[in-house]
Amino acid sequence: MSLSPVEGVALAEIESPGDGDERRDKEFVGRSPGQLALARLRRDRTALVSGALLVFFVLVALAVPLIEALYGVGPKEQFQSRLDGYGMPLGYAGGVTGEHWFGLEPGLGRDIFIRMVHGLRTSLFIAFAAAVLTAVIGVTLGTLAGYLGGWLDSVINWITDLTLAMPFLIIALALMPTVALRFYGQREAVPAYFQIGVLIAIFALFGWTSTARLVRGQIIALREREFVEAARASGAGLGHMLFRQLLPNVWAPILVAFSLAVPQYITSEAALSFIGVGLTDATPSFGRMIYRSLDYLQTDPAYVFFPGITIFALVFAFNLFGDALRDALDPKSSR
Secondary structure, three states: OOOOHHHHHHHHHHHOOOOOOHHHHHHHOOOOHHHHHHHHHHHOHHHHHHHHHHHHHHHHHHOHHHHHHHHOOOOOOEOHHHEOOOOOEOOOOOOOOOOOOOOEOOOOOEEHHHHHHHHHHHHHHHHHHHHHHHHHHHHHHHHHHHHHOHHHHHHHHHHHHHHHHOOHHHHHHHHHHHHHHHHOOOOOOOOHHHHHHHHHHHHHHHHHHHHHHHHHHHHHHHOOOHHHHHHHHOOOOHHHHHHHHHHHHOHHHHHHHHHHHHHHHHHHHHHHHHOOOOOOOOOOOHHHHHHHHHHHOOOOHHHHHHHHHHHHHHHHHHHHHHHHHHHHHOHHHHO
């Protein structure tokens, strides 16, 4: 009887002697591949620490309305009375007090903590939405190209090569203002939801190629396997072949690609906002906060420290968890 790759991995975990550790063999008996991966993640301290940090960030992003209500300060409120004659916050470390935990912005006097909380929600929403879109597009096109082959495979490969040849930064610099002018005039304020939607669309336009190629290669390796031939010989339709036979055996690399794409989109959104083609200053964003802080590096270093260390911790935690997830889903990758 032929086994699918997922079943083979589970069977290998059960039958492997593991250097004579019979207790570990008994611990894994009867577990599915997903349960085996979860067990490896639980034993990985890096995965636990980075996962806990990610859960904290996600909970903070989801609880923004509650945090704002308890904190008592909005992201657009200005406290000009707490700035000196030069527009610098009064007090130590950029005006850090019990009312303003991370201090105030020089010049405008807005609260840094509440703007960071809103910026965290914006960054995570854009990154997760773009990652989901790219995963759906990439998995769909890669699966069809790998399984059906022929002219469809050639067309999808040609579109993939064309997309990869386009310079992302130049296209983004051209698309953002062009699309905004197409729907809004030069003197009209562009809504935040429109800017966020355009950013997600741009990320999805360029980000699906890596997932598509990854899935295509996996499907090509699987489509001639015995279990696929057996399902095809039994009269299984296209939907059954794709969703019941092939995709369940490639979910691991797809999940890893998704976990590594999210931090990439977080940094891309911050970079575009930093150079002025992403979100505007009216929308809280890490990129805009870091850009505004450059003029105050010597006089108010706390202004750049708080958003800088937060986005660093967020991206670093995502990358660590993505690496740990890859090792848990494919133990051979770490050997």
